Amino acid sequence: MRLILAPMEGVMDHIMRDLLTRIGGYDRCVTEFVRVSREKLPPRVFYRACPELRHGGKTPAGTPVYVQLLGGIPDCMARNAQVLENLKPQGIDLNFGCPSKVVNNSDGGSILLREPQRVHDIVKAVRTAVSTHIPVTAKIRLGFDDGSLFEDIVLGVEAAGATELCIHARTKQHGYKPPAYWSEIGKVKPKLRIPVIANGEIWSAENALQAQADSGCQDLMLGRSALSFPDLARVIKAQHHGETYTPMTWDEILPIVLEYAHSFEERAPVRASGYIKQWFTYLYRQYPEAESTFQQIKSMKLPSEIRAHIGKNA
Ligand SMILES: Cc1cc2nc3c(=O)[nH]c(=O)nc-3n(C[C@H](O)[C@H](O)[C@H](O)COP(=O)(O)O)c2cc1C
Numbered sequence: 001m002r003l004i005l006a007p008m009e010g011v012m013d014h015i016m017r018d019l020l021t022r023i024g025g026y027d028r029c030v031t032e033f034v035r036v037s038r039e040k041l042p043p044r045v046f047y048r049a050c051p052e053l054r055h056g057g058k059t060p061a062g063t064p065v066y067v068q069l070l071g072g073i074p075d076c077m078a079r080n081a082q083v084l085e086n087l088k089p090q091g092i093d094l095n096f097g098c099p100s101k102v103v104n105n106s107d108g109g110s111i112l113l114r115e116p117q118r119v120h121d122i123v124k125a126v127r128t129a130v131s132t133h134i135p136v137t138a139k140i141r142l143g144f145d146d147g148s149l150f151e152d153i154v155l156g157v158e159a160a161g162a163t164e165l166c167i168h169a170r171t172k173q174h175g176y177k178p179p180a181y182w183s184e185i186g187k188v189k190p191k192l193r194i195p196v197i198a199n200g201e202i203w204s205a206e207n208a209l210q211a212q213a214d215s216g217c218q219d220l221m222l223g224r225s226a227l228s229f230p231d232l233a234r235v236i237k238a239q240h241h242g243e244t245y246t247p248m249t250w251d252e253i254l255p256i257v258l259e260y261a262h263s264f265e266e267r268a269p270v271r272a273s274g275y276i277k278q279w280f281t282y283l284y285r286q287y288p289e290a291e292s293t294f295q296q297i298k299s300m301k302l303p304s305e306i307r308a309h310i311g312k313n314a
Pocket of ligand 1: 009010031095096139201221225
């Protein structure tokens with residue numbers, strides 16, 4: 001089985017990818033989306049989304065990072081994929097799942113699921129534009145309004161030459177509301193030859209087993225749970241291999257949070273406290289201890305103040 005760290009705009013940047021892949025258990029990451037419009041983006045846009053491109057496209061722990069593109073016009077996507085190809089990415093992922101109104105209004109993300117032909121054309125254009133050794137993957141939901149076009153979409157993605165397909169088992173209308181409908185993936189999986197990755201609502205090792213059973217997929221993608229449970233990938237892998245693994249305690253997590261807080265002091269001091277607090281809101285799903293620390297740091301503005309406070313407990 002493989003575990004993929006989900007793309008998450010505004011949270012899963014290269015620092016978080018570094019921290020989580022160092023903890024381990026992940027086989028691949030995907031960057032936050034890079035929005036493609038009509039013009040050819042300069043390389044610096046791709047380097048910003050994926051600083052790992054300067055290091056062979058891998059995190060310091062050696063985990064490959066695919067760069068995600070989002071856009072609705074096949075030849076613009078293809079032209080930008082060629083710019084990206086020159087930077088030697090480990091792979092290119094195409095976003096057809098983003099539910100954001102702003103993104104959907106600008107003709108990108110999940111709105112494209114209303115048009116299976118366009119999804120096909122985008123995948124095909126990118127696949128044709130870049131060398132065959134570069135994997136081109138797609139990430140979709142079950143549909144936009146409902147799942148009526150789901151089978152057309154997945155068959156189109158495969159016919160267009162995608163290397164792999166990741167399916168977030170909800171429609172755009174479902175948003176992020178539980179449950180995720182893993183068995184919907186299971187209905188189309190036997191019709192596909194490319195590897196399929198199941199995604200959505202996998203918060204525990206038990207959920208991972210159930211998602212595999214319902215979807216028929218070996219490979220899974222973890223999103224929010226990777227933030228709330230930083231070593232969940234290791235727990236799931238240990239379960240898969242029948243090994244014993246003791247999950248990290250809050251005391252072991254705290255120094256990692258501290259490292260995250262520290263990384264912001266130089267690179268983004270203004271936004272830092274927001275990002276640190278944001279991670280806490282995820283962490284307290286798994287660690288009740290995170291909630292009391294969050295209450296204490298909630299009104300703090302300076303990252304150094306937050307770091308000093310966390311540091312006292314670490
Ligand atoms: C804050 C946030 C940002 C996200 N950004 C992206 C993105 O940039 N690209 C993408 O394909 N999916 C994005 N997603 C969707 C996730 O990759 C994933 O499909 C979704 O969260 C379901 O998985 P989960 O239940 O494991 O979190 C985002 C989700 C969240 C919550």
